[in-house]
Amino acid sequence: MGTHEPLGRRTFVVGASTALLAGGAVSGAEAAVVDGPLPDFHPALKDALTFPLAWGRSPVRDFRAWRRAARAMVEEHLLVERQDGTPYTPETGGRAQGEGYTRQLVTVSLTRYERVRGALLTPHGKGPFPAVLLLHDHGARFDIGKEKLVRPWYDDTRLASARAWADKYFSGRFVGDELARRGYVVLCLDALGWGDRGPLAYEQQQALASNFYNLGSSLAGLMAREDQRAAAFLAGLDHVDARRVAAVGFSMGAYRAWQTAALSDHVAAAASVCWMTGLKEMMVPGNNTLRGQSAYYMLHPGLARHLDIPDVASIAAPRPMLFLSGGLDTLFPAEGVRVAYDKLRAVWRSRHAEDRIRTKTWPELGHVFTHEMQDEVFNWLDDVL
Numbered sequence: 001m002g003t004h005e006p007l008g009r010r011t012f013v014v015g016a017s018t019a020l021l022a023g024g025a026v027s028g029a030e031a032a033v034v035d036g037p038l039p040d041f042h043p044a045l046k047d048a049l050t051f052p053l054a055w056g057r058s059p060v061r062d063f064r065a066w067r068r069a070a071r072a073m074v075e076e077h078l079l080v081e082r083q084d085g086t087p088y089t090p091e092t093g094g095r096a097q098g099e100g101y102t103r104q105l106v107t108v109s110l111t112r113y114e115r116v117r118g119a120l121l122t123p124h125g126k127g128p129f130p131a132v133l134l135l136h137d138h139g140a141r142f143d144i145g146k147e148k149l150v151r152p153w154y155d156d157t158r159l160a161s162a163r164a165w166a167d168k169y170f171s172g173r174f175v176g177d178e179l180a181r182r183g184y185v186v187l188c189l190d191a192l193g194w195g196d197r198g199p200l201a202y203e204q205q206q207a208l209a210s211n212f213y214n215l216g217s218s219l220a221g222l223m224a225r226e227d228q229r230a231a232a233f234l235a236g237l238d239h240v241d242a243r244r245v246a247a248v249g250f251s252m253g254a255y256r257a258w259q260t261a262a263l264s265d266h267v268a269a270a271a272s273v274c275w276m277t278g279l280k281e282m283m284v285p286g287n288n289t290l291r292g293q294s295a296y297y298m299l300h301p302g303l304a305r306h307l308d309i310p311d312v313a314s315i316a317a318p319r320p321m322l323f324l325s326g327g328l329d330t331l332f333p334a335e336g337v338r339v340a341y342d343k344l345r346a347v348w349r350s351r352h353a354e355d356r357i358r359t360k361t362w363p364e365l366g367h368v369f370t371h372e373m374q375d376e377v378f379n380w381l382d383d384v385l
Contacts (some may be wrong), residue, residue, distance in 0.1 A: 053069065053073055073303070096178060102124065105119060129240060131187070131246070140184035146163060148162060150174060174229050245267055246271065252297060268385065309340060
């Protein structure tokens with residue numbers, strides 16, 4: 001119920017819905033949504049979601065066959081075709097030296113639609129090195145994308161924004177630079193709307209997504225395909241050990257990390273910080289997802305009729321996966337995180353690989369990726385890669 005609704009409005013509308021079922025007439029003025037933008041009948045829609053393709057519920061009992069079927073279902077709902085035949089045609093420039101690594105800008109074709117610029121960090125030495133596909137967050141901050149995670153040596157204006165972002169969410173660190181210093185090749189690219197591919201205005205997101213749908217495509221599907229292709233590009237670099245490529249991200253980047261692991265066999269492990277929940281537990285009054293806008297980057301229409309959010313992430317099993325969350329994170333209710341973690345652990349347990357999945361909630365933290373959390377991710381990557 002909205003805070004300015006007349007007393008009893010929800011009861012009246014529910015009664016109106018009942019009257020409709022009984023054949024009574026209800027005027028347009030009596031139709032309404034409740035709890036903000038949720039439809040009055042949203043509990044019935046949630047009850048109808050049984051996730052029939054989830055592992056353990058699906059009639060497919062062979063795990064490899066299930067993975068193929070579940071991945072095919074996700075890919076069908078991306079609405080963006082695979083881009084495997086598109087040549088990357090990489091171009092590099094803007095080279096500079098870091099502390100024990102080399103920085104350079106790289107431009108590639110992740111799809112046949114446009115070129116994308118990113119930051120590539122390479123440790124000094126012969127290699128081949130382990131590598132990290134580093135995936136930036138949303139944060140309603142569009143002037144910087146890759147720069148949120150990799151120090152922008154090439155742009156002083158973006159450097160000021162990036163430092164402020166790192167101070168706010170990453171304990172002042174640039175996560176990509178820290179990884180490169182530790183001996184990882186790092187690739188970080190802008191998603192559509194951020195950095196070189198923006199800046200998008202927050203209120204434009206929903207219109208952008210609807211225009212994709214009108215054109216028979218999908219904003220979230222494009223991001224998924226681009227991340228999938230970026231993983232393959234990184235794994236194919238001469239100085240990268242293709243068997244040791246991880247996806248790492250915070251917030252929307254965390255979503256991108258486990259999604260890429262589910263869709264790409266080039267990803268050997270994934271670390272996701274502050275983006276995992278059960279869908280039903282996320283779709284509750286007051287949750288940020290209900291506002292639309294940023295939700296469209298993570299919305300594959302119709303997929304929830306088949307798989308829950310952790311079911312999609314489970315396609316990556318039994319590869320090593322790390323999930324971290326903050327107990328005070330208002331974007332992801334504790335019950336949703338618990339439900340998701342339980343589902344994930346059950347899948348890895350069914351593969352006799354429970355030691356390959358780690359889930360942890362930091363009760364005193366919110367929606368952040370602090371120095372301590374980063375060290376945990378770095379040490380975990382050293383162990384699994």
